[in-house]
Amino acid sequence: MSIAVxxxxxxxxxxxxxxxxxxxxxxxxxxxALDPNIWNxxxxxxxxxxxAKRNRMALDSVAFRPRVLNDMREVSxxxxxxxxxxxxxxxxxxxxxxxSFEPGGGKTAMRAAAGFGNALMLSNVGTIPIEEVAAxxxxxxxxxxxxxxxxxxxxxxxxxxxxxxxxxxxxTVDSAYYSRRERDIAARFVKxxxxxxxxxxxxxxxxxxxxxxKERYDxxxxxxxxxxxxxxxxxxxxxxxxxxxxxxxxxxxDHGRGSLxxxxxxxxxxxxxxxxxVDGSIQRGTDLVKAIALGANAVGMGRLFCCGLAAAxxxxxxxxxxxxxxxxxxxxxxxxxxxxxxxxxxHVHPAAPATxxxxxxxxxLLYPESSQF
Numbered sequence: 001m002s003i004a005v006x007x008x009x010x011x012x013x014x015x016x017x018x019x020x021x022x023x024x025x026x027x028x029x030x031x032x033a034l035d036p037n038i039w040n041x042x043x044x045x046x047x048x049x050x051x052a053k054r055n056r057m058a059l060d061s062v063a064f065r066p067r068v069l070n071d072m073r074e075v076s077x078x079x080x081x082x083x084x085x086x087x088x089x090x091x092x093x094x095x096x097x098x099x100s101f102e103p104g105g106g107k108t109a110m111r112a113a114a115g116f117g118n119a120l121m122l123s124n125v126g127t128i129p130i131e132e133v134a135a136x137x138x139x140x141x142x143x144x145x146x147x148x149x150x151x152x153x154x155x156x157x158x159x160x161x162x163x164x165x166x167x168x169x170x171x172t173v174d175s176a177y178y179s180r181r182e183r184d185i186a187a188r189f190v191k192x193x194x195x196x197x198x199x200x201x202x203x204x205x206x207x208x209x210x211x212x213x214k215e216r217y218d219x220x221x222x223x224x225x226x227x228x229x230x231x232x233x234x235x236x237x238x239x240x241x242x243x244x245x246x247x248x249x250x251x252x253x254d255h256g257r258g259s260l261x262x263x264x265x266x267x268x269x270x271x272x273x274x275x276x277x278v279d280g281s282i283q284r285g286t287d288l289v290k291a292i293a294l295g296a297n298a299v300g301m302g303r304l305f306c307c308g309l310a311a312a313x314x315x316x317x318x319x320x321x322x323x324x325x326x327x328x329x330x331x332x333x334x335x336x337x338x339x340x341x342x343x344x345x346x347h348v349h350p351a352a353p354a355t356x357x358x359x360x361x362x363x364x365l366l367y368p369e370s371s372q373f
Contacts, residue, residue, distance in 0.1 A: 024363035052250025058258025063351030067336030087117035093300035094144035112317035114139025174225025267295030285327025
């Protein structure tokens with residue numbers, strides 16, 4: 001399906017600040033720029049894509065309770081994670097083969113993250129070594145690992161993370177098996193970056209590996225892919241520093257719960273013993289504010305970040321983050337508080353969704369004839 005957005009020109013070389021006035025224009029430009037197989041890899045999910053839709057449904061099922069008549073001339077939207085200040089409480093989430101979206105891949109993303117004052121989670125599924133990515137800019141970097149070898153392999157990866165200045169290491173824990181992503185299968189698209197992946201090591205990853213990590217290494221550990229209170233509790237009991245609530249953007253287990261639906265039980269189980277990150281269709285400033293209100297310290301953004309990368313490289317990611325910051329600031333101000341950190345459960349309320357969910361249904365102007373995309 002083609003995008004129906006007036007005024008967009010895929011060959012436009014205008015300054016992104018002038019070219020992109022809304023987030024959906026970045027998404028439109030990304031689709032225009034990408035090979036159809038890569039676009040479907042980006043937007044797709046597993047099997048019926050129900051989990052991906054529920055991610056959006058969970059966000060759309062939360063409404064705001066604004067307060068008024070407060071002096072809103074000053075509004076702060078910064079955040080912190082593991083002692084690091086963030087311009088926005090956003091992590092550029094780990095995505096395999098960033099080079100598929102823009103040739104510089106992780107290096108381009110690193111420059112954008114550093115330029116804005118946010119952190120990049122770099123997946124080890126890619127062709128550009130972490131050393132080159134770290135050297136691209138002086139910014140905040142997290143090594144995001146799929147386990148692809150034995151304990152000696154992991155020792156080497158953690159040492160590389162420390163040597164390149166990473167402030168944390170993330171283990172992806174929801175990918176014991178690679179899912180059936182039917183957009184790729186139906187197109188006969190075989191991802192070249194998955195060749196020789198060593199998936200058996202990932203399938204064997206278990207709680208003993210987590211305990212060994214905490215006993216052996218002195219760098220904070222993030223577990224990405226927690227989807228229940230039970231696993232969140234087990235994580236903090238083993239000293240995990242950040243519990244990352246995620247269902248892989250709906251790309252692993254089909255018919256899972258939306259991430260925002262999971263967040264409250266994880267917050268209760270963690271009980272302040274670790275920090276919390278959540279992702280899952282977070283694409284608007286209001287999405288971010290809802291996540292913070294329900295107890296997250298920060299959010300991860302994958303698809304939208306990659307759209308910025310594909311649309312205009314470093315400048316596209318910077319523009320995406322800038323527009324997102326404008327949306328967050330507006331939402332916080334209209335909720336009647338002066339800081340994003342003041343937003344809490346009292347500012348949200350259950351509500352019936354107003355639109356049918358889709359991967360990019362947060363942007364209704366993309367496809368005015370249908371909410372299904």
